[in-house]
Amino acid sequence: MGILRSKFFISVALFAVVSSLLAIVRFGNIAPTDFPIRTWTGWAVEDFLSDKKGRPNVVFLGSSLVLVPVAGVDADYLKRPIDGSHHHQSQYFEDQFKKHSGIQVKTFNFGLPGEMPSDAFLITKFLLKGEKRPDVIVYGVGPRDFMDSLLPSPAATDPYQYLSRFGDVTSHKHLIAPEWDQRLNFELGQLFYPYGHNYDISVTADRTVTSALDKILPAPKTDKPYTIAERRLLFPQYKQMEIGAAEAFFRPTTPEQRTFDNANMKEYKKRYAHLNWRTFTHQMKFLADLMNTARDRGTQVILISMPITDLNRDLLEKGTWDSYKKSLKVLAQSKGASYLDLGDSKAFSITDFMDTVHLHSGGGAKLLDILAEKAAGDHRVMSALDPTNSSIAGLKGGQL
Amino acid sequence: MLFNSLQYLVFLPTVFLLFWLTPHRFRVPLLLVASYVFYMSWRPIYGILIFGLTLANFLLVPFIEKAVEQKNKKLILGFTVALNLIVLGIFKYAYFTMDAVKSTLGVVGIDWSAPHLHIILPLGISFFVFEFIHYAIEVYRGKPVVKNFLDFALFPSFFPTQIAGPIKRYQDFVPQLHIPVKFKWEYVDEGMQLILMGLAKKVLIADNLALVVQAGFTHPEQFSSLDMWMITYAFAFQIFFDFAGYTDIARGSSLLFGYKVPINFNLPYIASNVSDFWRRWHISLSTWLRDYLFIPLGGSRGGKWLTYRNLFITMALGGLWHGAAFHFLAWGAYQGIVLIIHREYEAAMQKIGVHEKLLQSKVYHWASVVFTFHVVCIGWVFFRADDMKIAGQVLTKLFEVPTALMHFSASQLAVLQIRDPIIFPALVLILPTLMVSTFVVNWLNNKKFYQSPPWAVQVTVMVALMCLLTIFTPDSSPRFIYFQF
Numbered sequence: 001m002g003i004l005r006s007k008f009f010i011s012v013a014l015f016a017v018v019s020s021l022l023a024i025v026r027f028g029n030i031a032p033t034d035f036p037i038r039t040w041t042g043w044a045v046e047d048f049l050s051d052k053k054g055r056p057n058v059v060f061l062g063s064s065l066v067l068v069p070v071a072g073v074d075a076d077y078l079k080r081p082i083d084g085s086h087h088h089q090s091q092y093f094e095d096q097f098k099k100h101s102g103i104q105v106k107t108f109n110f111g112l113p114g115e116m117p118s119d120a121f122l123i124t125k126f127l128l129k130g131e132k133r134p135d136v137i138v139y140g141v142g143p144r145d146f147m148d149s150l151l152p153s154p155a156a157t158d159p160y161q162y163l164s165r166f167g168d169v170t171s172h173k174h175l176i177a178p179e180w181d182q183r184l185n186f187e188l189g190q191l192f193y194p195y196g197h198n199y200d201i202s203v204t205a206d207r208t209v210t211s212a213l214d215k216i217l218p219a220p221k222t223d224k225p226y227t228i229a230e231r232r233l234l235f236p237q238y239k240q241m242e243i244g245a246a247e248a249f250f251r252p253t254t255p256e257q258r259t260f261d262n263a264n265m266k267e268y269k270k271r272y273a274h275l276n277w278r279t280f281t282h283q284m285k286f287l288a289d290l291m292n293t294a295r296d297r298g299t300q301v302i303l304i305s306m307p308i309t310d311l312n313r314d315l316l317e318k319g320t321w322d323s324y325k326k327s328l329k330v331l332a333q334s335k336g337a338s339y340l341d342l343g344d345s346k347a348f349s350i351t352d353f354m355d356t357v358h359l360h361s362g363g364g365a366k367l368l369d370i371l372a373e374k375a376a377g378d379h380r381v382m383s384a385l386d387p388t389n390s391s392i393a394g395l396k397g398g399q400l
Numbered sequence: 401m402l403f404n405s406l407q408y409l410v411f412l413p414t415v416f417l418l419f420w421l422t423p424h425r426f427r428v429p430l431l432l433v434a435s436y437v438f439y440m441s442w443r444p445i446y447g448i449l450i451f452g453l454t455l456a457n458f459l460l461v462p463f464i465e466k467a468v469e470q471k472n473k474k475l476i477l478g479f480t481v482a483l484n485l486i487v488l489g490i491f492k493y494a495y496f497t498m499d500a501v502k503s504t505l506g507v508v509g510i511d512w513s514a515p516h517l518h519i520i521l522p523l524g525i526s527f528f529v530f531e532f533i534h535y536a537i538e539v540y541r542g543k544p545v546v547k548n549f550l551d552f553a554l555f556p557s558f559f560p561t562q563i564a565g566p567i568k569r570y571q572d573f574v575p576q577l578h579i580p581v582k583f584k585w586e587y588v589d590e591g592m593q594l595i596l597m598g599l600a601k602k603v604l605i606a607d608n609l610a611l612v613v614q615a616g617f618t619h620p621e622q623f624s625s626l627d628m629w630m631i632t633y634a635f636a637f638q639i640f641f642d643f644a645g646y647t648d649i650a651r652g653s654s655l656l657f658g659y660k661v662p663i664n665f666n667l668p669y670i671a672s673n674v675s676d677f678w679r680r681w682h683i684s685l686s687t688w689l690r691d692y693l694f695i696p697l698g699g700s701r702g703g704k705w706l707t708y709r710n711l712f713i714t715m716a717l718g719g720l721w722h723g724a725a726f727h728f729l730a731w732g733a734y735q736g737i738v739l740i741i742h743r744e745y746e747a748a749m750q751k752i753g754v755h756e757k758l759l760q761s762k763v764y765h766w767a768s769v770v771f772t773f774h775v776v777c778i779g780w781v782f783f784r785a786d787d788m789k790i791a792g793q794v795l796t797k798l799f800e801v802p803t804a805l806m807h808f809s810a811s812q813l814a815v816l817q818i819r820d821p822i823i824f825p826a827l828v829l830i831l832p833t834l835m836v837s838t839f840v841v842n843w844l845n846n847k848k849f850y851q852s853p854p855w856a857v858q859v860t861v862m863v864a865l866m867c868l869l870t871i872f873t874p875d876s877s878p879r880f881i882y883f884q885f
Contacts (some may be wrong), residue, residue: 006585008592011862018867058879181406195870202871205440217825219817220810226817232614235620374789 023193028201032165036203039241040067040069040112040248041159043085048108048127053088055132056108057385058097060090061120062140065306065357067111068250068366075250076361077179093368100376103385108134115248116145117286118154118176119163124290126166129297135384137294138371139306142357143316143324146283148271153182154282158241172289175282197289250361260353262311268356273314280320284327291335300384302375303332305343307367312356313344321346338378340371401443403649404599404873411438416557416656424580428550430647431657436866438522438559446522453487454553456533462545463724464536473540473727478537481526488529491522496724523792524563526555526721528686537569537692545572560653564646566664573661581658592650596865597716601645603873605834608823612815617784620793624812625800630827632777635784637834640668643682668843669776669838672768674738675747678778689718696882708743712736722783731782738775 003009033049035042044176047053060066070090075082077092090107098104107370110123120139128134154160154176167293169176177186189196219226228244287303293303305328313321325343332339342348347370350362357366401407415434422430440447460480467473488495498514505512535555539545546552561568616623616631621632635674647664654661662684671677678686691848698709712733719732749758758764785791810816818824844850 003585007858009588010863011859011866014859015866018863070561118700171789184406184410187681193868194867198871198873205821205871209826210819213822213825213829214819217816218829219819219825222811222817226814226819230622231820232817234619234818235611235821238611310629 019192019194027193027197028204029197029198031201032162035162036206037239037242038085038160038244040084041162041307043243043245044088044110044112045088045382048110048132051106054082054106055087055124056134057106057258058093058136058138059134060107060109060111060138060140061115061123062111062306063115063142063145064111064113065142065144065359066140067109068111068354069111069359069361069367070111072253072324072361073249073364073368075252076365079252081252082250083243083246084250085243087250090368092365093372096368096372097374097376100372101382101385103382105135105385112159113342114157115159116151116154116157117141117283117290119157119159121172121286121293122163122166122169123161124293126163126369128294128299129396134299136300136302136375136381137290138304139290140306141287141328141349142306142308143313143321144268144357146280147275147316147320148279149274149276151175151279154180154286154305157217158258159246161347172286175285178278178282185288251311255360255362258354258362260350261355264355264357265311265315268312268315272301272317272320275317280323284331288331288375290330291337292361293388295336298384300380301332301335301337302340302371302381303328303337304340304371304379306357307342307345307359307363308354309353310344310351311350315370319350336380337355337382339376343369344369401438403646404602407441410654412653418672419657420583428548428554429659432463432550432554435554435557435559435562437617439557439562442523443520443783447527449487449491449522450528450557451553453484453528453532454556456483457535457548458546461536461539465541465545467673475683477536477540481533484529484536485530491519491525493720493724494519497796506616525564525576527561528566528694530567530685530721531556534567534688535693537696538569538571545571546574557660560650561661564643564650566647566650567688568661568684569644569865573659576659579658584658587655587658589858591652591655593862594648594655596652596862596869598645598650598652599608599869600646600865601641601648604868606638606642606645609634609641609830611821613638613784617790617794620790620797623797623814625797625804626808626812627814628794628797630831632794633831634775634827635780636669636773636830639780639783640665667842669773669835670769670842671772671776672765673772674735674742674775677734677772678739685718685721689714711739711743712718714773716738721841725787727782727785727788730788730791731779734782736781738779751869792847 006388032034033046035046048056060070067084069083070093071084071087073092077095086108090109094105094107107238110120112119124137128137151157155164164176173183173186177183194201211217228242229236290304291301305325316324320322321343324340329339329341331337348359348363348366352359354360356361401411411434415431418430419427420433434446436451439450457480460483462474463476464473464480467476482589495514502512502514535546548554552570554577555568555570555573556562558568558573560740612631613635614626620628649664651661664683664685666680666683668681671680677856694710694714697713698706699710700707702710713736713738716729716732719728719730719735721726722731779794781794781798782788782791783793795823804812813828815824815827823830
């Protein structure tokens with residue numbers, strides 16, 4: 001019996017045919033904006049793309065290092081709890097910037113927990129364009145963003161899962177899937193439609209089954225319907241990243257309530273252990289590509305080396321802090337970005353932090369004050385925000 | 401390296417190609433290297449453990465054969481078995497023993513703080529230690545030793561069966577290594593069919609049921625009695641499809657090299673009594689326990705009570721083999737007790753003289769199948785529970801069922817209330833389907849369907865499985881349950 005009579009190889013050939021047919025009809029495909037699970041990313045993307053939001057002038061990018069203080073400041077400033085799923089602006093910055101520059105800007109806070117430069121790049125490439133192109137991107141980074149040894153690959157973050165569906169990422173596959181098995185996984189996904197689109201197809205299948213079961217076996221009427229909180233108790237690992245509306249609040253605080261806790265030292269020790277220079281250079285490459293993309297579209301980038309505590313900085317391997325700072329400075333200079341180095345700034349003390357890396361709302365207000373003042377004094381930023389600037393105006397609202 | 405991983409997707413075809421391109425005399429060394437690569441990909445240091453035990457057994461067991469006097473043979477056998485058991489004991493039962501000692505001392509008022517030994521259980525140790533013991537006992541019983549070290553080394557380390565069996569017999573396995581087999585496409589067809597079926601059992605069925613089981617056995621207080629019965633049924637099918645899936649992949653992987661390893665399951669849930677169940681469930685372990693524990697203890701030779709004692713000890717130790725915890729011991733003891741009760745029941749029925757008539761009745765047979773399934777399911781509660789406390793809570797829930805049935809309403813069922821994940825309400829349809837499918841498979845077996853299934857059916861099934869597996873295989877599927885043993 002030859003290979004042509006082997007049932008297995010005939011099955012593989014038929015599978016390739018079926019796979020191609022499924023690709024042609026785009027079987028089970030769901031829109032990138034269709035978020036089966038609402039996570040911080042889902043809420044932010046939906047809010048950003050909504051028509052009501054219009055075009056923001058200033059977009060904040062970054063991890064929780066940016067998200068937490070920026071949202072926290074607004075809770076204090078507006079004197080009300082801020083719903084993290086819906087509040088994506090910085091009212092405080094808008095007002096401070098107006099005070100310094102006389103210009104009213106509209107902001108959008110795209111800070112997301114765990115956001116890496118790879119994620120920030122995807123946001124910039126796929127979302128911050130056309131009618132949603134901002135004039136200025138403020139990107140706050142910390143050492144963790146470039147040297148998290150707990151992150152297997154850029155594709156492992158929650159933002160990547162959603163953002164990668166908005167466009168083609170093959171040009172960056174060597175950075176997204178650096179290990180051979182990750183690369184194989186990526187290539188198999190490109191080769192076989194059902195594998196590459198298994199998330200979409202399984203979501204569609206899940207919805208179909210749910211809809212059928214709701215008809216065949218409806219949930220019995222009861223006084224106590226099943227809640228998400230109960231589900232979390234039963235399945236702590238299931239849909240871990242899901243955030244419900246009105247579930248994650250930033251609440252107003254007083255200076256007395258803003259206390260420091262170094263509980264995340266252990267976590268960061270693990271994150272900084274066994275520094276992988278390939279991760280560092282790959283994430284720097286994503287940052288460079290973000291800046292290139294923004295520059296090509298006429299968007300000015302303000303890169304901030306975010307303040308972190310000495311305690312956290314001391315956990316870094318010798319020499320890495322200097323390499324990190326030097327890389328940021330060189331990159332910002334070469335790409336024409338504005339650079340705000342607050343990494344070890346004396347303007348911040350340990351009393352401005354809630355833990356070893358995150359500023360609390362008081363520290364956040366200090367950060368936004370400095371940013372508003374510096375941005376207002378930066379002619380490149382002001383020029384980008386100027387609607388009469390001819391070199392930029394031609395790009396306003398236009399696709400690249 | 402997991403069978404359901406991308407690493408294995410590369411590893412298996414690579415070894416397969418090298419194997420068939422290599423001359424016959426180099427194939428055993430090739431498989432040996434591949435098997436050590438497979439084992440050491442998890443924790444390289446444990447390669448030394450399996451190699452050390454292999455070398456020790458290879459050097460010691462020939463002394464059993466050479467010894468002239470029976471007394472000396474027994475002595476060397478005892479030493480060899482003890483050595484294997486001590487290694488197993490250190491790695492698997494050290495914490496369990498220390499906990500037991502601590503609890504005992506606590507009863508008499510002594511507070512002993514047990515040292516932390518930093519021991520990580522080596523994968524597959526229970527399986528390869530049992531293979532070594534089998535080898536030593538068989539040589540003691542007069543079977544020949546394996547003269548070639550490479551052949552012997554491949555016997556416990558053969559990668560398809562290395563981590564979770566089936567527990568092989570060296571008389572069946574080693575001679576296959578000497579047959580200069582030529583490549584046949586049938587090996588690929590049959591092997592890959594088994595691998596695909598195994599993956600489907602694991603990924604599509606067992607892993608989905610695992611969600612329900614995990615919730616039920618972590619928070620039994622959240623579920624009603626009827627829910628807990630469904631969750632217990634779900635575990636019965638989860639563990640079957642998980643382990644049978646693993647075995648299929650192991651057998652399929654072996655077949656790609658032209659080697660056959662024993663089957664482990666024969667439709668266990670159509671067993672009509674618990675003895676029958678143990679002839680169908682984890683066959684390679686149950687026959688090992690019979691041959692190397694039950695029979696050496698005296699088997700059925702010493703009268704009723706000694707037989708029952710031997711049965712109980714065998715099953716209790718069999719339970720403990722699964723894991724160093726009281727709930728596994730309780731599961732084994734439960735199996736021993738139900739086997740004894742079954743023997744007593746059969747004897748009583750024979751005495752009354754109605755047994756033959758009843759056996760011939762189909763109603764009795766199917767009622768026995770249903771009853772046996774439930775007896776087995778109650779046992780699974782001990783097996784699945786994390787500890788005896790949870791097992792007690794689940795069993796209490798299960799036995800509340802008459803009250804629940806007396807005032808039944810659908811609103812009692814949490815499985816219908818929980819709509820996300822959807823596997824919960826789907827359970828109401830999936831469980832009967834799985835139960836019925838067991839009988840359908842049995843019927844097809846009896847019709848000899850599996851001996852020569854139609855070509856188109858085989859191809860269609862394989863294509864369908866490829867599609868389903870590529871779509872529904874999650875990024876990280878849980879490990880096979882039997883990997884922990």
